[in-house]
Amino acid sequence: xxxxxxxxSGKTEIAINLAMMLSQTxxxxxxxxxxxxxxxxxxxxxxxxxxxxxxxxxxxxxxxxITADLPALPASAKxxxxxxxxxxxxxxxxNDSGARVLRQYRNELQNSNAAFFMVVNVFxxxxxxxxxxxxxxxxxxxxxxxxxxxxxxxxxxxxSTKPIHVIRGSRILKSVSERTGIPVVADCTEERHMDSLExxxxxxxxxxxxMRPRWLDM
Numbered sequence: 508x509x510x511x512x513x514x515x516s517g518k519t520e521i522a523i524n525l526a527m528m529l530s531q532t533x534x535x536x537x538x539x540x541x542x543x544x545x546x547x548x549x550x551x552x553x554x555x556x557x558x559x560x561x562x563x564x565x566x567x568x569x570x571x572x573i574t575a576d577l578p579a580l581p582a583s584a585k586x587x588x589x590x591x592x593x594x595x596x597x598x599x600x601x602n603d604s605g606a607r608v609l610r611q612y613r614n615e616l617q618n619s620n621a622a623f624f625m626v627v628n629v630f631x632x633x634x635x636x637x638x639x640x641x642x643x644x645x646x647x648x649x650x651x652x653x654x655x656x657x658x659x660x661x662x663x664x665x666x667s668t669k670p671i672h673v674i675r676g677s678r679i680l681k682s683v684s685e686r687t688g689i690p691v692v693a694d695c696t697e698e699r700h701m702d703s704l705e706x707x708x709x710x711x712x713x714x715x716x717x718m719r720p721r722w723l724d725m
Contacts, residue, residue: 508525508595508596508597508621508622508624509599509609509616509621509622509623509624509653510522510525510596510597510598510599510624510625510626510659511599511605511606511623511624511625511626511647511651511655512601512625512626512627512634512643512647513601513602513627513628513631513633513634513643514601514602514605514631514633515601515628515631516601516627516628516631516634516661517626517628517661517663517695518542518598518599518601518626519542519553519598519718520661520714520716520717520718521626521659521661521695521714522538522596522597522598523538523553523556523557523717523718524695524712524714524715524717525596526538526557526560526562526596527560527562527715529594529596530560530561530562533594534594535563535592535593535594536561536562536563536593536594536595536596537562537563537564537565537587537593537594537595537596538557538563538564538565538595538596538597538598539565539584539587539588539595539596539597539598540564540565540566540598541584541597541599541600541608541609542598542599542600542601542605552718553717553718556717563587563593565583565584565587584612585612585615588612588615588616588619588621589614589615589618589619590619591619595619595621597621602633602643602646603643603646603647603649603650604650606647606650606651607650609650609651610650610651613652616653621653622656623647623648623651623653623654623655623656624655624656624657624658624659624692625643625644625647625655625657625658625659626659626661627640627658627659627660627661627662627676627680628661628662628663628676629660629662629675629676629679629680630662630663630664630676636679637679637682637683637686640679640680640683641683641686641687644683644687644689655687655689656689656692657689657690657691657692658680658683658684658689658690658691658692659691659692659693659695659712660673660676660677660680660691660693660694660695660708661676661695662675662676662677662679663676663696666716668696668697668700669700670696670700670703670704670707673694673695673696673700673704673707673708674704674707674708676694677691677694677707677708691709691710692710693710693711693712694708694709694710694711694712695712695713695714696708696711696712696713696714697713697714697715697716698713698714698715701713
C-alpha cells in the first residue's frame with residue numbers, strides 16, 4: 508500500500524494506523540518511510556511505537572540516530588517493497604515532487620502489485636476543491652506512472668475536528684470519485700466521532716493520533 512497526497516494531508520498518521528491494524532492479522536508488516544522532503548512528522552519518528560507492536564520500519568540509510576534527517580534512501584527499501592511475503596505500507600513525501608522518489612523502486616512496485624492511495628484533507632488549501640484534488644491526483648499519477656487505486660478521506664481540523672468536517676470531506680471526495688472513477692475506500696476519523704458519523708459515511712476507519720504531540724495544541 509503506497510500512500511501519497513499533498514503536504515500535511517496526514518499520510519504518515521494514516522500509514523502508522525494502517526500498519527497497526529494490519530499487524531493484528533497480516534503477519535510481517537513493515538512501514539517504509541520514503542519522505543525525504545519534509546523534516547517533520549515522518550514515520551521514522553514513531554519507530555519505538557512501531558517496534559513495540561512488532562512492526563518493522565525502513566527509513567534512511569543511517570538508522571535512527573543523529574543522521575536520521577539526511578535525505579538518503581535505504582537499499583533495504585527495495586527488498587521490503589519487492590517481498591511478496593511482507594505487508595508493506597509505504598509513506599511517500601507530499602505532492603508529485605515527494606512521489607518522485609518512487610521512480611527508483613518502479614520494478615519492485617510493479618512486481619509486488621502495489622496499490623496507490625491518496626490521502627486527502629479538504630481543509631488544506633491545496634486540496635480544498637474537487638478541481639484541485641483531481642489536479643493533485645493527475646500530477647502524482649504522471650510522476651509515478653501508476654494509477655490511483657483509491658482515496659482516503661482524512662479531512663480534519665486537528666483536535667478541533669467535528670463530525671461535520673469529516674462529512675464535508677466525504678461529500679467532496681464522492682464528487683471526485685464520480686468524475687474520476689477512483690473509489691473512496693475509507694473515511695478516517697478518531698474513535699470519538701464514529702457513532703456520530705454512522706449513516707453519513709459508508710466505510711469508517713477509526714484512527715489514533717500517534718504523530719501529533721499534545722503540546723502543539725496548547
